[in-house]
Structures are given as C-alpha cells and as structure tokens.
Amino acid sequence: MTTTYTFYTSAKILKIVGVILMAAGLLGVLVAFAGYQVISPVYFGLGGIMAFCAGGLITIWQLRMQKPVAEQNNYTWQKDITARGITGWVIALVLTGFYILLYWFPNTLKGLVLAVEPLSRLLRHKPADQWFLYGTFYTLAVLVMGVHALLKYRNNRYHIIRTISVMFFQLGFAFLLPALLLLFNKPEFYFSYFWPLKYDYLFPGTVSYLVQDGAAMGTFMVFWGAILSFIATPVLTYFYGKRWYCSWVCGCGGLAETAGDPYRHLSDKSRSAWRWEVAIIYPVFGFIILTTLLLWLNSWSEGRILGSLSQGFSATYGFFIGAIFSGVVGVGFYPILGNRVWCRFGCPMAAYLGLLQKHLSRFRITTNGGQCISCGNCSTYCEMGIDVRWYAQQGQPVIRASCVGCGICAHVCPRGVLKLENGPTENRYAASVLINRNDVDFLS
Numbered sequence: 001m002t003t004t005y006t007f008y009t010s011a012k013i014l015k016i017v018g019v020i021l022m023a024a025g026l027l028g029v030l031v032a033f034a035g036y037q038v039i040s041p042v043y044f045g046l047g048g049i050m051a052f053c054a055g056g057l058i059t060i061w062q063l064r065m066q067k068p069v070a071e072q073n074n075y076t077w078q079k080d081i082t083a084r085g086i087t088g089w090v091i092a093l094v095l096t097g098f099y100i101l102l103y104w105f106p107n108t109l110k111g112l113v114l115a116v117e118p119l120s121r122l123l124r125h126k127p128a129d130q131w132f133l134y135g136t137f138y139t140l141a142v143l144v145m146g147v148h149a150l151l152k153y154r155n156n157r158y159h160i161i162r163t164i165s166v167m168f169f170q171l172g173f174a175f176l177l178p179a180l181l182l183l184f185n186k187p188e189f190y191f192s193y194f195w196p197l198k199y200d201y202l203f204p205g206t207v208s209y210l211v212q213d214g215a216a217m218g219t220f221m222v223f224w225g226a227i228l229s230f231i232a233t234p235v236l237t238y239f240y241g242k243r244w245y246c247s248w249v250c251g252c253g254g255l256a257e258t259a260g261d262p263y264r265h266l267s268d269k270s271r272s273a274w275r276w277e278v279a280i281i282y283p284v285f286g287f288i289i290l291t292t293l294l295l296w297l298n299s300w301s302e303g304r305i306l307g308s309l310s311q312g313f314s315a316t317y318g319f320f321i322g323a324i325f326s327g328v329v330g331v332g333f334y335p336i337l338g339n340r341v342w343c344r345f346g347c348p349m350a351a352y353l354g355l356l357q358k359h360l361s362r363f364r365i366t367t368n369g370g371q372c373i374s375c376g377n378c379s380t381y382c383e384m385g386i387d388v389r390w391y392a393q394q395g396q397p398v399i400r401a402s403c404v405g406c407g408i409c410a411h412v413c414p415r416g417v418l419k420l421e422n423g424p425t426e427n428r429y430a431a432s433v434l435i436n437r438n439d440v441d442f443l444s
C-alpha cells in the first residue's frame with residue numbers, strides 16, 4: 001500500500017516538474033522570439049529550448065512508462081490533442097505559422113536565430129541563419145519524440161532498431177556532418193538525401209558548385225548522390241522494399257515516425273484518398289524528371305535552349321512542392337491529416353521507391369487470413385491509409401507502392417496475422433490458404 005502510494009506520488013511530482021519545465025521553456029522561447037532587442041535571446045531562447053526538451057522528456061517518460069505496452073494506444077481517439085480537437089488544431093496552426101515565417105518572412109525569426117547562434121558558431125564557425133534554426137528544431141523533434149517512440153514500442157525489436165536508425169541519420173548525417181563540412185570549408189551536403197527527394201542535387205548548377213576547381217570532396221559528393229539515386233536505391237529496394245529508406249534513413253520519414261507517430265491514425269483510408277494519391281505523386285515525380293532534363297539541356301546549350309522555361313519549372317517546383325507541400329502542409333498538418341501526407345501524396349522519392357517496390361522487390365507483408373478477427377487495428381494505425389484489414393481478411397499479401405514498411409500494422413495486430421517479409425519474387429502475390437465455412441460445413 002505504502003509502495004503504491006509512493007509510486008503515485010513520485011509519478012505526480014514528475015508530471016508536475018515536466019509540465020512546469022515545458023511551460024517555462026515555451027515562455028522563454030516566446031520571449032526570445034518577441035523581445036530579443038531587450039533581453040538576451042541566448043539565455044531565454046536557447047535556455048527555453050533546453051528546458052522545453054528536458055520537460056518533454058520527463059513528461060514522455062512518465063506518460064509512456066506508466067502504461068503497459070498493450071495499452072499505449074488507449075484513448076487515442078478520445079484525446080483532444082490526437083483526435084483533431086482544439087489542441088490539435090492549435091498545434092497545427094503554430095507549426096504551419098512557423099513554416100510560413102521560415103520560408104517567406106525569415107526576419108521575424110531573428111530572435112530565435114540569435115538564440116542558436118552559439119551552437120552554430122561551435123559546430124560550423126558560422127553565424128546562424130533560419131535554416132540552421134530549422135535544422136536544430138527538426139533534429140531535436142526527432143530525438144525527443146524518438147525517445148517517445150522507443151518507450152511506446154519498447155517490446156518490439158524492429159521498432160527499437162528502426163527508431164534508433166532514424167535518430168542516428170538525422171543527428172549524424174543531416175545535422176552534424178553538414179555542419180562539420182562547413183567548419184572545414186567544404187560544400188554543405190546532406191549524405192542521407194538524394195535526387196529526386198533532394199531535387200536540386202542533380203541540377204547542373206549544384207553539380208558545378210560541388211565540383212568547382214576539381215575539388216575531390218565535391219566530386220565524391222556528386223558521385224555519391226548519383227550512385228545512391230540510380231544504383232543503391234533500386235538494389236536495396238529490390239531486397240528490402242522502400243522501408244530501407246522511408247522508415248530507416250530519410251529525415252522526412254524520421255520526423256513522421258517520431259514526432260508524427262501520435263497522429264498516424266488520422267490518415268485518410270478512403271478510396272478517393274488513394275485516387276488523389278496516385279493522381280498527385282506520379283505527376284510530381286514526372287515533373288522533377290522533366291525539370292532536371294530541361295535544366296541539363298539548357299546547360300549543354302549554354303542557355304540557348306529553353307532557358308527561362310527550365311528556370312520556371314525549377315522555381316515552380318521549389319515553391320509549390322519544396323516549400324508549400326513538404327513543409328507547410330506535410331508537417332504543419334500532422335495533427336489534422338496524419339503524419340505521412342507529404343510521403344504519401346507529394347514525395348518524388350516515395351513515388352520512385354514505390355514503383356520499384358510494387359514491381360521489382362522481394363518485400364511484402366504476408367497475412368495469415370484465417371487468424372484475422374477483423375478488429376481493424378492494422379488499418380486504423382496504417383499511416384499510409386492502406387486498408388490492411390481488407391488484405392488480411394482475404395489472406396492476400398499486402399504489396400502496395402505506398403507501404404513504407406513501418407511495421408506498425410503488424411505491431412498492433414492482436415492475432416499475429418501480419419508479417420513483414422523479404423521472400424522470393426515468384427508467387428509473391430499468392431494468398432494464404434483460408435478455411436471458410438463451406439469447406440467444413442459446420443455452420444450450415
């Protein structure tokens with residue numbers, strides 16, 4: 001009795017400490033944002049960011065460890081923050097507002113940029129700018145919410161390793177390594193992003209910037225990007241499906257699987273959503289192929305062929321897809337539309353990997369249909385809006401271009417029906433053997 005009482009008291013104290021730290025941190029960030037001319041943005045801003053993260057970690061620990069693993073998704077549809085309630089909308093507005101300021105009014109973020117100045121000087125020997133601020137926020141979101149995912153899925157080895165992988169790639173390859181390159185006066189480069197996701201990496205302008213003066217490092221970067229795009233991507237997708245990238249390496253996928261994980265159930269499962277998906281994502285992929293080809297044609301002709309058209313294509317893509325779709329809608333709308341809107345509807349890399357996965361891969365999710373009780377957990381928590389239950393009921397393997405292999409459908413299935421597998425490509429679509437009532441004739 002005394003032990004239980006002590007446990008609840010410490011849990012309550014932890015909860016209060018976590019909330020106070022988060023509130024104080026948020027206040028510090030707001031003060032740095034609005035009043036950097038009169039107060040120290042570093043003390044308030046950077047201090048606020050650190051306090052918010054510390055409070056977040058304490059709250060996450062307290063929240064997740066209090067619940068048994070089987071109850072981690074309880075009340076998801078009842079909580080205001082995860083069920084499109086007022087808190088969810090407020091978070092969506094704040095995130096969307098931040099992206100709008102970041103892309104189109106960066107001067108308004110000066111207080112926060114000054115807050116991360118010491119970190120930028122330390123890592124890159126350069127003053128901070130809005131993109132360094134964004135990278136810092138992004139990485140912290142992946143790390144803090146990565147801990148959340150680790151605790152939530154703590155009984156599942158696949159999810160533990162996958163989450164550590166996205167945290168590692170975000171921190172190492174997308175944050176520290178590019179900063180170190182700048183520190184050593186090398187071109188800024190992100191080794192975990194390739195064309196067509198990092199669409200300008202194969203643009204002639206970027207290639208000549210990287211290989212300027214025959215720099216060995218720049219040549220390696222161009223070589224790395226091309227090899228990863230055209231050789232490693234098809235080979236790895238053949239063996240493992242698109243999950244090797246979308247759920248293990250990619251920064252956008254990493255954010256979706258960590259910060260976006262509480263919103264995965266909000267994905268639209270309707271047939272019309274799937275039609276929109278197909279109608280948008282493949283044209284986006286086609287658009288970036290065309291833009292890249294036009295730019296090369298223009299470069300070879302030394303600006304004589306299709307100069308303004310190719311520049312126009314490039315600017316249009318950067319504005320509508322690079323800024324509005326991937327940032328404002330893709331992340332800003334997590335609490336409203338789910339965590340994979342960008343990956344599902346807009347990412348050209350997902351389209352490329354999806355085509356390979358659907359037609360040239362050993363990956364599939366096999367379903368032991370006879371065990372399915374049609375609870376629908378798998379479909380509910382599929383962030384890509386796939387109606388997994390439908391496949392399970394038929395005993396058919398899930399082979400879909402959009403499946404990112406996150407494995408959550410298998411994790412939430414109470415009957416162990418689903419299994420992520422890399423098997424032979426022969427008979428890949430074969431269904432499992434179902435026993436129905438006509439076979440046994442005991443219900444008629």
Ligand code: SF4
Pocket residue numbers: 365381382383384385386388398402403404405406407408409410
């Ligand atoms: S089908 Fe399963 S593994 Fe694929 S995206 Fe949906 S939840 Fe993830």
Ligand code: SF4
Pocket residue numbers: 371372373374375376377378379388389392412413414415416417418
């Ligand atoms: S979660 Fe499992 S039991 Fe429930 S519908 Fe999906 S496959 Fe069937």
